[in-house]
Amino acid sequence: MATQLKRTELIFREDIDYSALMRKIMKMGKEKFIEELIDSGLRGRGGAGFPTGLKWKIVKEYPDPIKYIICNADEGEPGTFKDREILDKASEKVIWGMALASYITGAKEGFIYIRAEYKYLKTKLRIAIDRMEHNIKSLGINFKLDLIFGAGAYVCGEETALIESMEGFRGEPTNKPPYPVNEGYLGRPTVVNNVETFVNAMIIADIGAEEYKKLGTKASQGSKLFSVSGDCCKEGVFELEMGMTVQQFVDEFGDGDTKAVQVGGASGFCVPRKEFKNTIIGFEGVPTGGSMKVFNSSRSMYNILENYLIFFEEESCGQCTPCRVGTQQLLHGIRAVKRKEKPKTYLDELLRLAYTMKYASKCGLGRSVGNAFTSIIENFREEIVY
Amino acid sequence: MISNAEEFIAQLADKHGRKRESLLPILQDVVDQYYYLDESYMVNIARELDISTADVYGTASFYSFLGINEQGKHVIRVCQTIVCDMKRKEDIIDAITELLGIRPGETTHDGKFSLFYTNCLGSCHKGPAMLINDELYGDLTPEKTKDILVSYMKR
Numbered sequence: 001m002a003t004q005l006k007r008t009e010l011i012f013r014e015d016i017d018y019s020a021l022m023r024k025i026m027k028m029g030k031e032k033f034i035e036e037l038i039d040s041g042l043r044g045r046g047g048a049g050f051p052t053g054l055k056w057k058i059v060k061e062y063p064d065p066i067k068y069i070i071c072n073a074d075e076g077e078p079g080t081f082k083d084r085e086i087l088d089k090a091s092e093k094v095i096w097g098m099a100l101a102s103y104i105t106g107a108k109e110g111f112i113y114i115r116a117e118y119k120y121l122k123t124k125l126r127i128a129i130d131r132m133e134h135n136i137k138s139l140g141i142n143f144k145l146d147l148i149f150g151a152g153a154y155v156c157g158e159e160t161a162l163i164e165s166m167e168g169f170r171g172e173p174t175n176k177p178p179y180p181v182n183e184g185y186l187g188r189p190t191v192v193n194n195v196e197t198f199v200n201a202m203i204i205a206d207i208g209a210e211e212y213k214k215l216g217t218k219a220s221q222g223s224k225l226f227s228v229s230g231d232c233c234k235e236g237v238f239e240l241e242m243g244m245t246v247q248q249f250v251d252e253f254g255d256g257d258t259k260a261v262q263v264g265g266a267s268g269f270c271v272p273r274k275e276f277k278n279t280i281i282g283f284e285g286v287p288t289g290g291s292m293k294v295f296n297s298s299r300s301m302y303n304i305l306e307n308y309l310i311f312f313e314e315e316s317c318g319q320c321t322p323c324r325v326g327t328q329q330l331l332h333g334i335r336a337v338k339r340k341e342k343p344k345t346y347l348d349e350l351l352r353l354a355y356t357m358k359y360a361s362k363c364g365l366g367r368s369v370g371n372a373f374t375s376i377i378e379n380f381r382e383e384i385v386y
Numbered sequence: 387m388i389s390n391a392e393e394f395i396a397q398l399a400d401k402h403g404r405k406r407e408s409l410l411p412i413l414q415d416v417v418d419q420y421y422y423l424d425e426s427y428m429v430n431i432a433r434e435l436d437i438s439t440a441d442v443y444g445t446a447s448f449y450s451f452l453g454i455n456e457q458g459k460h461v462i463r464v465c466q467t468i469v470c471d472m473k474r475k476e477d478i479i480d481a482i483t484e485l486l487g488i489r490p491g492e493t494t495h496d497g498k499f500s501l502f503y504t505n506c507l508g509s510c511h512k513g514p515a516m517l518i519n520d521e522l523y524g525d526l527t528p529e530k531t532k533d534i535l536v537s538y539m540k541r
Contacts (some may be wrong), residue, residue: 151410171449299472311467314505
């Protein structure tokens with residue numbers, strides 16, 4: 001099939017002289033680059049979408065001599081593997097992106113918090129870190145970067161839980177405020193950004209906000225890495241412009257019999273076939289951290305939903321009741337309906353529970369369980385019941 | 387064995403420091419060395435860092451990669467999340483059971499292998515996937531899985 005999607009090749013481009021680029025930014029000045037970053041419209045690529053330029057600005061202006069830069073590489077969302085691909089194929093760009101953040105904000109120390117499942121990348125990253133530290137010293141910038149490994153907890157991808165984990169505690173999210181930009185790691189102002197965000201900051205430093213804005217749509221600028229898997233004609237990581245419709249995506253990647261696409265992983269939304277044409281992938285439609293899972297008509301949506309709920313039930317940190325009990329009850333609930341122990345109207349009660357979790361849970365994990373749950377129940381109710 | 391472990395833990399505390407943020411790196415190194423966190427190790431770690439044993443246990447038990455029950459030398463983690471599930475991860479589990487005689491959650495009698503389900507390994511495009519210790523294996527078939535395990539039997 002002829003490709004309709006606009007492909008970009010920015011993220012994995014490796015012909016960049018990082019030291020020269022850094023010198024260019026130093027000449028440009030910190031204020032000017034932050035303006036550039038804000039102007040570019042770059043929003044965090046972990047999924048929440050906070051404006052990156054603003055985040056760096058807040059940390060820069062915070063009057064504290066000790067600040068930290070953290071790269072969130074605790075990629076655990078089901079169906080997401082683009083961060084691993086970046087760390088594997090463009091590790092230098094991530095590390096220099098962190099160095100750039102350190103120069104802009106005045107942080108002297110940084111950490112890459114990487115999930116235990118990706119430990120096989122350790123040697124490669126260490127070599128890239130050593131090289132960067134050596135090169136940046138010659139530019140007169142002092143920046144020390146270290147690797148910290150997670151220990152198998154999805155919730156640690158939530159920035160406050162990640163910080164708790166780095167501090168040696170259970171990875172339980174804390175209340176916001178205080179936000180990490182004010183009181184982060186060890187109580188100091190901290191920039192926590194996703195792997196892909198640091199890379200995008202480097203791209204903006206390289207090509208400038210003007211060029212960058214030409215990609216994507218008004219609400220979702222730049223290109224984005226998508227992790228494509230499931231019933232596809234091709235799987236893997238693809239860099240595409242944001243703002244395409246699900247239909248365009250399915251035409252390119254589907255196997256011709258696509259029933260539904262789960263956009264944004266287990267905590268994202270399930271888009272059924274009838275909505276493909278009018279659903280935009282991006283902040284104006286269905287937002288995504290990059291996970292795109294394609295299901296064809298041979299798949300049971302009940303199995304998919306049950307699999308997600310098992311995931312959430314295991315990964316809920318358990319500190320707040322709506323999430324701890326809610327995830328269990330949703331799982332027990334759909335099983336009971338399937339076994340005919342509960343009437344099918346029980347699903348409406350479960351939908352209300354999912355709604356409550358969305359508002360009463362402490363962090364994004366509990367709040368987003370309802371996304372997949374509600375979108376699957378609403379569109380595929382008969383598959384859940386029968 | 388225990389006096390060795392005590393020494394080892396003291397060395398780790400020297401290396402990583404005795405602050406609260408040193409706890410996870412120490413726990414991770416102990417698991418690398420002894421495969422799981424025996425109660426006596428947690429007591430030692432608590433003493434080194436001057437925190438309560440309950441606190442060490444509470445922290446360790448939060449993380450799925452810090453085993454607090456007896457675990458084999460080689461830990462096999464088979465991805466159970468949706469795409470690997472669709473790509474027949476159960477066949478991989480069955481192949482492992484056939485070869486090693488253990489089901490998920492169990493350890494072989496010789497203490498060489500433990501088998502667990504794990505959540506998304508970030509290898510959906512190469513599913514079904516599994517992790518053995520730190521090594522990732524994708525595009526598995528029952529035959530391929532058995533070949534990989536045989537190579538670990540010799541280690």
